[in-house]
Each structure stands twice: as structure tokens, then as C-alpha cells.
Amino acid sequence: MSTPRLKILYLASSGRSGSTLLARILGELPGVCNVGELGLQLLFQDVREFQVACGCGLEETACPFWRDIVPERPGAMRDYARDYQTRHLWRAWRRGKNRPDGYPQLLRALRRLYGAIAERAQSDWIIDTSTNAAIGLYLRDLPEIEFHSLQLVRDVRDIVASWRESKAYLPRLPPRQIVAGWWFSNLLAEWLARDAGAFGRLRLEDLLAAPQLQLEQIAARLQKPMQGFSVISPGMVRIGGKTQHVLLGNPDKFQYRSQYEIPLQARKKPLRRMDRLITSALAGPLLRRYGYAWGAGAEDEATAARQG
Ligand SMILES: [Zn+2]
Known part of the structure; x- marks a missing residue:
């Protein structure tokens, strides 16, 4: 029996748009592995300076899912992580034109890494919620992987209100920075969707208003049966409690370890x-x-x- 082709579903959005919640639900589907913000951690964060525990509650180096895979992280990524975001973006944008030294090697290393994850999780879909579409520009170049993107949008005024308060390891951010990031992320997400296998655009508000319908549509596009979770009322979903090894992301991810009924409502401030x-x-x-x-x-x- 041939191995199914590995596919990535990339959630492109700006922070606090509901990607951690959506990925947690979709990660319950059979054959779907939610890795959280893996791409962000690999490419933008210097992991030695920014440590957030895995969604299972353990440090990445102690987590049984990640500890053997961590050595797969190529040393070159740490150099990339020290680099600046706009330069990453420029490199990714110019791919195929002025490819930087080491770019093909980086892609091959990432391919091996995502392949090892899929094998460990026995999944043919990996959901990456790194949100910043600049990372999606890298991931769509990975050889032998089908890349798909889903743009998740939330009303920026609710995002601004949300960032006015710090939340665990997420600091407060000023409104101007949020609005600029919202423009940047969404326009890039649209750019990303132009030549990726796009799942289209989903507004968080529409997901919360009609979760059964929206989740069914996504599951159908993933070609997965609606198993592992159920919408038990318009405002509540019950998840099966699969252990998900989610990197970075919203601190809410820790609640989902023990709370299997998740309210589907935005905490509006x-x-x-x-x-x-x-x-x-x-x-x-x-x-x-x-x-x-x-x-x-x-x-x-x-x-x-x-x-x-
Ligand atoms: Zn873990």
C-alpha cells in the first residue's frame, strides 16, 4: 500500500484570531496532526531564548513527541532564526530569482522534519498555525509536500481589544502595531492563497456562528470523516482529548489538556x-x-x- 502524500494546512492570520482553537479542534480528526506554531518556532524564534512548553505541558526537550525530533532541526535554522523577519520575507518572495545560499538545503531540512513528524503522528495532514504568512511562503516551497492555506480573519477591533491585556507569555501590544500586523498578515495570506491549494477565507465570527457547517466544510476538504469531536450545542464543542503537541500558540492550549468541552465564543473585550x-x-x-x-x-x- 502506498504511503499517502504528506499535506500541510497552514492557518494564515494575525495573532488572536482563533487559530489555536480551530487547530485544536481539527487536530482531533483522524490522520491530522496539529503542531501549533512549529514554523514560527523554527524560523523566527531563537528557541534558546524563547521557551514555551509544548501543549502537553512538558518542555520541548522533555516531550516524548518532540525530544527525538528536535535533533532533526538543522543547525542552519538557528542562524535563520537570528535573522530579521523582513529579510526572511524578501528571501521567500524572491524564491526562484535570487535564491540565497543555503535556501534549497533549508527546504530539504524542513521537508525531512515535517516528514518525521508525520511519521511519528501517523498522519497525512499537518496543521501549522504559525499564522504569519511569511512562514507560509517557505512551507509552500517544500519538496514533495502538498501545501494548502486557510486564511483565518477576525475583526481587527476585537483583536486590538484582546491585545490590550497581557496573557501568560503574550505581552500587551499597542493598537498601531496590531493594525499594521493585521494588514501585513492578511494581505500576505491573500498572496499566499494565489498559488497554494487554498481553502479560502474563514472569518472567526462565521465559525463561531455556525461551527457545525464550517467544520464540516473543512473536514470535507481535508477528506476526513467528522470524528474526534462533536458540536454539542451552537456554542460548545466537545473534543476527544487526543494529546496534541502544540508549540507556541495561545496559552489557552494548556486548558485543552483537561477541558474537553470548549466554548465556541470569542471573549470579547x-x-x-x-x-x-x-x-x-x-x-x-x-x-x-x-x-x-x-x-x-x-x-x-x-x-x-x-x-x-
Ligand atoms: Zn508535547
């Missing part, structure tokens, strides 16, 4: 009227493109007033 207006103005064209209403929401204002 209020945004003051002025912040909302400025964010709306800065993000206007892209907000309209993704079908979000412009302007201040009465609900947000009332909540902000109550909370002072």
Missing part, C-alpha cells in the same frame, strides 16, 4: 469609542473587504462605560 474609531479608520478598506461594519458598536460602548 470592550474597546473605547475613540480607539474603535481610530482602528476602524486605519483598517477601513480591509474591514470592508472582509465584510465588517465600520464605526463604533453600541454594545462595545455600553460595556466600556460599565467597566470604566
